[in-house]
Amino acid sequence: MRRPRSDSRTRLAPAAAQGEQSHERPSLLMLCAVIGLGILAISFASILIRFAEAPSLAIATYRVTLAALVLLPRLLWSSVSDPARPAFSGPWKLLTLSGLFLAFHFVFWIESLQKTSVASSVMLVSTSPLFTALFSAALFKERPRPWLWVGLAACLAGSAIVTGFDFQSRNESFTGDLLAILGALMASGYLLAGRAARPHMPLVSYLVGTYGTAALTLLALAFITRTPLTGFTPTTYGALILLALVPQLLGHSSFNWALRHLSATAVAVLTLGEPIGASLLAFLILGETVGPSTAFGLALLGGGILAGSLAIPAAPPQPVLAPDE
Numbered sequence: 001m002r003r004p005r006s007d008s009r010t011r012l013a014p015a016a017a018q019g020e021q022s023h024e025r026p027s028l029l030m031l032c033a034v035i036g037l038g039i040l041a042i043s044f045a046s047i048l049i050r051f052a053e054a055p056s057l058a059i060a061t062y063r064v065t066l067a068a069l070v071l072l073p074r075l076l077w078s079s080v081s082d083p084a085r086p087a088f089s090g091p092w093k094l095l096t097l098s099g100l101f102l103a104f105h106f107v108f109w110i111e112s113l114q115k116t117s118v119a120s121s122v123m124l125v126s127t128s129p130l131f132t133a134l135f136s137a138a139l140f141k142e143r144p145r146p147w148l149w150v151g152l153a154a155c156l157a158g159s160a161i162v163t164g165f166d167f168q169s170r171n172e173s174f175t176g177d178l179l180a181i182l183g184a185l186m187a188s189g190y191l192l193a194g195r196a197a198r199p200h201m202p203l204v205s206y207l208v209g210t211y212g213t214a215a216l217t218l219l220a221l222a223f224i225t226r227t228p229l230t231g232f233t234p235t236t237y238g239a240l241i242l243l244a245l246v247p248q249l250l251g252h253s254s255f256n257w258a259l260r261h262l263s264a265t266a267v268a269v270l271t272l273g274e275p276i277g278a279s280l281l282a283f284l285i286l287g288e289t290v291g292p293s294t295a296f297g298l299a300l301l302g303g304g305i306l307a308g309s310l311a312i313p314a315a316p317p318q319p320v321l322a323p324d325e
Helices: 010-011 015-020 026-050 057-083 090-113 119-126 129-141 146-169 171-200 203-225 236-258 264-271 273-286 291-311
Strands: none
Touching: 026 090, 026 119, 026 236, 026 273, 057 090, 057 203, 057 236, 090 119, 090 171, 090 203, 119 171, 119 291, 129 171, 146 291, 171 203, 203 291
């Protein structure tokens, strides 16, 4: 019989956290309800951004700053209630890198929503799982599965159709599509940095560190570029608050909860319901429609994302670091 592998990280888990893993798996109905809530929450992001009459940099700044401020009391309370757990500890180099990638992901993606359709922007930024898999192969020597290449080819073809059609219609849409792809690349960097940092720290500590770094980065960029952060309409302020509370906290938290009970691959595939939800909401709320050529490109792109994501192996279980993480 093989001896259990000794790993210093496994000793970080307290007894209560170890015992939590033995709890019964939630019912299928509860899983579907929470995941459905998460998909619906993140689908509202692009719609709320459209209602926020503010510069893209200001929208991104409010989103991560408010999210970090909401989570900060929870982190401080955990530190007070358990002095053995420092509130601010972890691989800060990785957290800094993760926050920088997150900041520029929001800058590029939110700006793309100002220049192209919601459907095109959300679909193109959703190619990040494929970029993540490719970079993982290069950085972590993970061997991609054949379906990944099929998915990548479909994504490239779909992207070419979408961006090509937008370029023929108006140059601004083409620029928006390119910004969405840059947003996907930044999201990939954010996920890769988070993958390296997350096993070494609790979830709330990771989120506050990453969101805080992103917030400081965006605030600095706003100061340098003299981007206004005040003077908006009440509607805009309401959209900014909802953007932080609904897509960022409610949506992302739902998927983080689901990671306790489903593989990372399954959760990644389920998050791809965002483009469908966002496109439907854009049609119902904003009256946006797409032509046949763009619709075909989006369908091909979506199929490629799904095929590629299914080819990404699930990450191995990570040690539990805290009872509530």
